[in-house]
Amino acid sequence: MKKRIVHVLLIVVIVVNMLAFPNLNLLRSPENPNLALDATISASSYEVDATNASKAIDGDVNTHWGTAQNRAKDEWINLSFDEAKTVKQMSLLFERSDENQNITGYKIEGKINGTFVTIFEKYEKAKQEEKIVLTESIEVTELKLTILDATGGTINWVNVGVKEFEVYADEVVKVNEEVDVNHVREAVISASTIEENLDRLNAQKANDGNKDTRWASDYTSLTNQWLKADFDEYTKIQELHIYFLNRDVSPNNSNIQSFSVKYTNLAGEEVYALQNYNNTSVTENSWTTDVKVKLETPIIAKNITLCDFVGVAPSYNNISIREFEAYSNEQGERYTLDTVIATLQAGEVPISDETFQLPVVPEGFDIKLNGADLEQIIASNGKVVHPLVDKTVQVSFEVTDLVTNESKITSDIPYVVKGRHQADEGANEKPVVIPEIQEWTSNTTDTLDIQTIDKVVYTNDSLGTIVDEFILDYESQTGITLTKEKNDSEQANAFNFIVDAPDNLLGDEGYTMDILADRVIARSESTTGNMYAMQTILQMNKQNRLSYNIGSMRDYPRFKVRGFLFDVARKPISMELIKEVSRTMRYYKMNDLQLHLSDNYIFLEKYGKGDQENEAFKAYDAFRLETSLTNDEGESPTAEDYYFTKEEFKTYINSERSMGMRIVPEIDVPAHANSFTKIWPEIMVKNKVSSLNGNRPLIDHIDVSKQSAIDKIKEIFDEYTKGADPVFDS
Numbered sequence: 001m002k003k004r005i006v007h008v009l010l011i012v013v014i015v016v017n018m019l020a021f022p023n024l025n026l027l028r029s030p031e032n033p034n035l036a037l038d039a040t041i042s043a044s045s046y047e048v049d050a051t052n053a054s055k056a057i058d059g060d061v062n063t064h065w066g067t068a069q070n071r072a073k074d075e076w077i078n079l080s081f082d083e084a085k086t087v088k089q090m091s092l093l094f095e096r097s098d099e100n101q102n103i104t105g106y107k108i109e110g111k112i113n114g115t116f117v118t119i120f121e122k123y124e125k126a127k128q129e130e131k132i133v134l135t136e137s138i139e140v141t142e143l144k145l146t147i148l149d150a151t152g153g154t155i156n157w158v159n160v161g162v163k164e165f166e167v168y169a170d171e172v173v174k175v176n177e178e179v180d181v182n183h184v185r186e187a188v189i190s191a192s193t194i195e196e197n198l199d200r201l202n203a204q205k206a207n208d209g210n211k212d213t214r215w216a217s218d219y220t221s222l223t224n225q226w227l228k229a230d231f232d233e234y235t236k237i238q239e240l241h242i243y244f245l246n247r248d249v250s251p252n253n254s255n256i257q258s259f260s261v262k263y264t265n266l267a268g269e270e271v272y273a274l275q276n277y278n279n280t281s282v283t284e285n286s287w288t289t290d291v292k293v294k295l296e297t298p299i300i301a302k303n304i305t306l307c308d309f310v311g312v313a314p315s316y317n318n319i320s321i322r323e324f325e326a327y328s329n330e331q332g333e334r335y336t337l338d339t340v341i342a343t344l345q346a347g348e349v350p351i352s353d354e355t356f357q358l359p360v361v362p363e364g365f366d367i368k369l370n371g372a373d374l375e376q377i378i379a380s381n382g383k384v385v386h387p388l389v390d391k392t393v394q395v396s397f398e399v400t401d402l403v404t405n406e407s408k409i410t411s412d413i414p415y416v417v418k419g420r421h422q423a424d425e426g427a428n429e430k431p432v433v434i435p436e437i438q439e440w441t442s443n444t445t446d447t448l449d450i451q452t453i454d455k456v457v458y459t460n461d462s463l464g465t466i467v468d469e470f471i472l473d474y475e476s477q478t479g480i481t482l483t484k485e486k487n488d489s490e491q492a493n494a495f496n497f498i499v500d501a502p503d504n505l506l507g508d509e510g511y512t513m514d515i516l517a518d519r520v521i522a523r524s525e526s527t528t529g530n531m532y533a534m535q536t537i538l539q540m541n542k543q544n545r546l547s548y549n550i551g552s553m554r555d556y557p558r559f560k561v562r563g564f565l566f567d568v569a570r571k572p573i574s575m576e577l578i579k580e581v582s583r584t585m586r587y588y589k590m591n592d593l594q595l596h597l598s599d600n601y602i603f604l605e606k607y608g609k610g611d612q613e614n615e616a617f618k619a620y621d622a623f624r625l626e627t628s629l630t631n632d633e634g635e636s637p638t639a640e641d642y643y644f645t646k647e648e649f650k651t652y653i654n655s656e657r658s659m660g661m662r663i664v665p666e667i668d669v670p671a672h673a674n675s676f677t678k679i680w681p682e683i684m685v686k687n688k689v690s691s692l693n694g695n696r697p698l699i700d701h702i703d704v705s706k707q708s709a710i711d712k713i714k715e716i717f718d719e720y721t722k723g724a725d726p727v728f729d730s
Contacts, residue, residue, distance in 0.1 A: 032168055032169060032170045032172065033168075034059065034166045034167065034168060035081065035085050035087070035167040035168065035169065036057040036079055036164075036165055036166055036167045037057060037058075037059055038081075038082075039057060039079040039080060039081050039143075039167070040079070040080045040081075040082075041053045041054055041056065041057050041077060041078065041079055041080070042077070042078050042080070043065060043067075043075075043076065043077045043078070044067070044071075044074070044075045044076045044077075045067050045068040045071055045075060046065060046066060046067065046068065047066045047067065047068050047069060047159065048066075050063075051063075051064060051065055051066035051161070052065065053065050053077050055163075056077055056162045056163070056164060056165045057079065057164070057165055059164070060164075061093060061163050061164055062163075063163070064095045064161040064162060064163040065077055065161060065162045066095065066159060066160070066161040067147075067159045067160050067161070068159065069157075069158075069159055070158050070159065071158070071159055072102070072103075072147055072149075072150035072158050072159055072160045073147060073148070073149055073150060074146065074147065074148075075146070075147045075160060076144055076145060076146040076147070077144070077145050077162065077165065078142060078143070078144045078145075079142060079143045079144070079165065079167065080141070080142045081140070081141055081142065083141070084139045084140065084141050085139070085140060085141070085167070085169065086137050086138070086139055086169045087110065087134070087137060087138050087139075087140055087143070087167055087168070087169065088133065088134055088137045088168060088169055088170050088171055089131065089132065089133045089134070089167075089168040089170070089171050089172055090108060090120075090131075090132045090143070090165070090166065090167055090168075091129070091130070091131050091132070091164070091165075091166040091168075091172070092126075092129070092130040092132075092145070092162065092164070092165055092166075093128065093129055093162070093163040093164040093166075094126060094127075094128050094129075094130075094160070094161065094162055094163065095160070095161025095162065095163055096128060096153060096161070097128050098127055098128050099154070100153050100154045100155065101125055101126055101127070101128060101153065102150045102151045102152060102153030102154075102157075102158070102160065103125070103126040103147060103149075103150050103160055104123070104124065104125050104126070104148075104149045104150060104151060105121070105122060105123045105124070105126075105147070105148030105149040105150075106121070106122055106126060106145060106146060106147050106148055107120065107121030107122070107145075107146050107148055108120045108121070108132070108143060108144065108145055108146075109143070109144045109146070110138055110140035110142070110143055110144075111140055111141045111142035111143075111144075112138060112139065112140055112141075116142070116144065119134070119138065120132055121148065123148065123149075133171050137169070143165075143167060145162070145165060147160050173234050173266055173300070174233055174234065175233070175234045175235065175236055175300055176231070176232075176233050176234070176235040176236065176328070177235075177236040177328045178328060179327075179328055179329040180327070180329065180331075181327065181328070182209075182241075182325040182326065182327060183229075183231060183235050183237070183326045183327070183328070184206075184207045184229045184304075184324050184325055184326045185207055185209055185325070186232070187207060187229035187230055187231050187232075187303075188229070188230045189203045189204055189206060189207045189227070189228065189229050189230075189324070190203050190227075190228050190230070191203035191206075191215055191217065191225075191226065191227050191228070192217060192224065192225045192226045192227075193217045193218040193220065193225060194215070194216065194217070194218065195216035195217060195218050195219075195318060196218070198216075200213070201214065201215060201216040202215065203215050203227060205322075206227060206321045206322070206323060206324045207229065207323070207324055208323075209323070210323075211243055211322045211323050211338060212322075213322065214245055214320045214321060214322045215227060215319075215320070215321050216245075216318055216319065216320045217318045217319040217320075218318060219316075219317065219318050222309040222310060222311045222317070222318070222319060223308055223309060223310070225307070225309055225318075225319050226305050226306060226307040227305065227306045227307075227319075227321060227324060228303060228304070228305040228306075229303060229304050229305075229324065229326065230302070230303040231301065231302060231303060231304075233302075234266065234300050234301065234302055235300070235301055235302075235326075235328070236298050236299070236300055236328040237263070237273070237295065237298060237299050237300075237301050237304060237326045237327070237328065238294065238295055238298045238327060238328055238329050238330055239292065239293065239294050239295065239326070239327045239329070239330050239331050240261065240291075240292070240293045240295070240304075240324075240325070240326050240327075241290070241291070241292050241293075241323070241324075241325035241326075241327075241331075242259075242290075242291040242293075242306065242321060242323075242324055242325075243289060243290050243291075243321065243322040243323040243324075243325075244256050244287075244288075244289045244290075244291065244319075244320060244321055244322070245289065245320030245321070245322055246289045247286075247313075247316070247320075249313075249315060249316055250313070250314060250315075251283065251285045251286035251312070251313060252283075252286055253282045253283065253286035253287060253288060253289055254279065254282075254286065254287045254288060254289045255285075255286065255287070255311040255312055255313040255317060256279055256287055256309055256310070256311050256319065257278070257279055257287055257310045257311060257312055258276050258277055258278050258279060258308075258309075258310045259274075259276075259277055259279070259306055259307065259308055259309045259310070260272060260274055260275045260276055260277060260306075260307050260308035261273045261274040261277070261293075261304065261305070261306060261307070262304070262305045262307055263299055263301035263302075263303060263304045263305065264301060264302040264303050265299070265300065265301065265302075266300055268302075270305075273295060273299050273301075273304070274293065274295075275308070276308065276310075277293065279291060285312050285313075292331070294330055298328070304326060306321070306324065333362075335362045335364070335365065336401075337365075337399055337401050337406060337407075337408045338408075340361050340362060340365050340399055341399055341408060341410050343361075344359055344397065344399075344410060344413055345413070346413060346414045346415065346416075347359070347395075347413070347415045347416075348415060348416045348417075348418065349378070349384060349386075349393075349415055349416070349417040349418060350418055351386055351418040351419075351420070353384055354383070354384055355382050355383060355384060356369060356378050356382040356383075356384055356395075358382075358397070359397070361399065364401070364402050364403060365399060365400065365401055365402060366399070366400040366402055367397050367398070367399050367400075368397065368398050368400075369382055369395070369396075369397060369398075370396040370397050370398045370409055370410070371395075371396055372393050372394065372395045372396070373393060373394040373412065373558060374391070374393045374394075374438070374556075374558060375505065375507075376438075376505045376506055376507060376510055376554075376556040377391065377393050377417050377505065378393050378395060378415075378417065379504075379505050383504065383505065384417065385503045385504065385505045385506075386417060386418060386419060386420050387417055387419045387420070387438075387439045387554065388419055388420055388421055388439040388440065388441040388552060388553075388554055389419035389420075389421050389422070389423045389439065389440075389441050390416055390417070390418055390419045390423070391416070391417055391419065391438075391439065392414050392415070392416050392417075393414070393415050393416075393417050394412035394413070394414055394415075395412065395413050395414075395415050396409060396410050396411065396412055396413070397409070397410045397413070398410075419439075419441070420441075421441045421443075423441070424441075424442065424443050426445070427442040427443050427444055427445060427551070428442040428444060428445055428446075428447070428549035428550060428551050429442075429549065430549075430551075430553070431536070431539075431540045431543060431548070431549060431553075432543050433535075433536050433539040433540060433543075434539065434588055435557075435558075435588070435589060437536070437553050437555050438553075438554060438555050438556055438558075439553060439554040439555065440551060440552070440553045441551060441552050442549060442550060442551030442552070443551075444550050444551075446517060446550045447547035447548060447549055447550055448515055448516065448517060448518070448519075448520070448547055448548045448549075448550055449546070449547055450478065450480075450541075450545065450546055450547055450548065451480075451546075452493050452518065453480075453482070453493055453494060453495060453519075453520070454480070454482060454483065454493055454494070455482055455483040455484070455485055455491070455493065455494045455495075456470065456471060456482050456483070456484050456485070456494060456495045456497065457485050457486075457487050457490065457491045457494045457495070457496045457497070458484075458485075458486055458487075458496075458497045458498075458530075459486070459487070459488055459497070459498045459499055459500075460499040460527075461486070462499065462527045463497055463499065463527055463530055464486075465658060465659070466527060466530065466531045466534065466659060467484055467497065468484070469534075469659075470495075470534040470537075470538070471484060473534075473538055474537075474538065474541070477538060477541045477542075477545075478541060478545065482495070490519065490521050491519065492518045492519050493518060493519065494519055494520075495519075495520045495522070495534075495537065496519060496520065496521045496522065497522050497530045497533065497534070498521065498522065498523045498524075498530075499523075499524065499525065499526070499527070499530065500523050500524075500525065501523075501524075501525035502523045502524070502525075502554070506524070506525065506529070506554070506556055507525070507529075507556065508524070508525055508526035508528050508529055509526070509528050509529055509532060509556060509557050509589075509591070509660070510524065510529055510554070510555065510556030510557075511523060511524035511529040511530060511532055511533040511554075511555055511556075512524075512552070512553065512554050512555075513533050513536065513552070513553045513555070514552045515548050515549065515550050515551055515552070515553075516550065517550060520537065520548070522534075526660075527658070527659075527660065528591075528659075528660030531586065531659060531660050532555070532589050532660070533555075535586060535587050535588075535589060536553075536555065538587065539587070557589065557591075561591070561592050562589065562590040562591050562592060563590065563591070563592030563593065563594060563664075564581075564585055564590060564592070564593055564594070565594040565596060565666075566578065566581060566593060566594065566595055566596065567596040567599065568595055568596060568597065568624055569596050569597055569598050569599035569600075569621075569622045569623070569624055569668075570599050570600075570601070570620070570622070572622070572624075572639070572641050572642035573642075574642070575644060575648060575652065578595070578652070579652070581593070582656055582661050582663070585661065586659060586660065586661055590661075591660060591661060591662055592661075592662045592664060593656070593661060593662070593663055593664065594664040594665075594666055595663065595664065595665055595666060596666050596668065597623065597624045597625055597665055597666055597667055597668075598621075598622065598623040598624070598637075598666075598667050598668045598669075598672070598673070598675050598676075599621065599622065599668055599672045600619055600620065600621030600622075600672055600673075600674035600675065600700050601619040601620045601621065601674075602672070603619075603696070604616040604619055604696050604697050604699070604700060605693055605695035605696040605697070606619075607619060607697075608697070609689055609695055609696070609697040610687065610697075613686070613687070613697035613699050614681075614699065616674075616697050616699050616700070617674065617677075617678040617699065619674060619700075621639075621674035621675045621678070621700075622639035622641070622642075622643075622675060623637045623638055623639055623643075623667075623675035623676070624638075624639055624642070624643050624644055625638065625643060625644055625646070625649060625665075625667075625720070625727075626638055626643055626644065626645045626646050626649075627716070627719060628719065629715065629716065629719060630679070631679045631680055635679050636679065637675040637676050637678075637679045637716075639675070646720075646727045649665070649727055650725075650727045650729070653665075653727075653728070653729070653730075654729075657730075665720070665727075665728055667716065667717065667720075669702055669713050669716075670701055670702035670703075670704050670709070670713070671700060671701045671702075672700055673700055673701065673702050674699070674700040676702065676712070676716065677699055677700060677701070677702060680712055681699075682708065683702050683703060683706060683708060683709040683712050684698075684699050684700075684701065684702065684703060685698040685699065685701040685702070685703045686699070686703075
């Protein structure tokens, strides 16, 4: 019985199935060259000149030595050196892949002191790539590879080929030298301790690629703490990045004054790459958070450890590292989305700029405007309308890495947009109204006497209704009855309301108002904007019933929706009171009233559950809209104590819309629906209780698992949203 592996001279180690030779990144230094490149080679045979013996030692994996056809067993190649060579490792790259390999046995002999001695032999299918490392080096003058046995393989062709036969005096170690890659990201990371053993502060947070997470040590001696990254393979390290926590307690910045870096080298020894590295001081007792270290000489490491920390802090004196990175090459000015965003600072828009100028970002990144909190000054397309005086606008950007196509939105960044006028601290102050007037300028202390105003002039018929309302409200406040006049020209001794866009960005809710010595002139592109100007005047009357400060304002909302939700279901609320609420909302320039039209008493556990759950239908409920829908007994879900007819509700929606108020009707389903389930009990949830209260039945829930229930909900909504003249028409 043949031995599968015979160690004749020395014990050897075989490492197989390495990466393909063309992709190997091996530590081949000038001190450890491939000795075969300088050898003289001969062979038992070769098929053609293109596959002669020299092709096995030419350093080119695209060529090979190939035996003559139908010759494999006992074929050989022999390397002869001009003098004795020390050999520690031999590497073979056969022609055929692992799957197609036909060599089933080979041996290597070395000529030692004039005699060939077998130093390795193998009696099993070879791998395409074979690495043979001797436990002890030998001195040889020749090396001979002999094929002991072979088959035709998967292609049924009986010959053998060797792409490369390499010989080294020392072991060749595979080293990862991939550039521009953070090798710690894929490393196995561990730490000495974890603060309070909290998972959110574990060692893996230091190599998760997220600088918003962190590893934190416990509060024992800092010099005994460490953070270690173990690589899968030996790795070249040229530059280190350590991102310490920017502390929110004293001292701010980082508390780490110094640290060391150890690594395990090729000899398996743990040695220092850096010892007692001094961090850069920021203040007397704080140091920089983002540390970048370029090693004078690159290291080859199996692992790398941050250790020997020295930190100073009166409290919370531990180590917090947001991210640990190691690179094979110098990074120079390397940017990420986070670092690019961090460079974006507060800015200024000069009076000469009519378009917002985007900040400059590094090559490889793109930036565009995400939006501004005041789009009446900086629009989404970058157009700028300068305010009356300097005003701060919060601006957000979208930054994109053009390599990864990853994007991030910045937080708000303040920009001062320069105004058309200089603020005069000695002049009239801005009128006090709610919400605050956005822009105001005045260059005088003079005022307009309210008693001199005796009429309202308006330019467009669309303003007629709100002018009537304003005249009534004004008289209620001041006792002065204003006359009403439609005129295309502004008039003295009048409130003048003009439908005309003051600029391109104010929008339909914005307006300007010029308070002059003998008149008030308000402009807006819409009825709504003019209506809000009227509310400002009415509120100014509350501040001073005798006069208005002369000056100019440009006013507009910051938020598109300024709303209020009014529950008119659980308690009956008259239409008159609802109108009063929406009128009050417009007074404060709110524009969205949501009316909660259906609901019921929630605490149904007071009535019963199980067999008694229908007792909960005795709880108060209401659906406040007229409906034509009934059950088979002719019963309607509409509340009997108070409800709105379809006509009056539609009229209310339309009248408020003409005044700039959006009415949002809400019919509450599938829960809080007693008004519907008591009329159509077949659609209710039966014999179940709330997950929040085991005694509360769910009969006020519509069972949406039933198609009939879905159809009923649609039927209810369709009554108000469908048809030629629906109640809910928007």
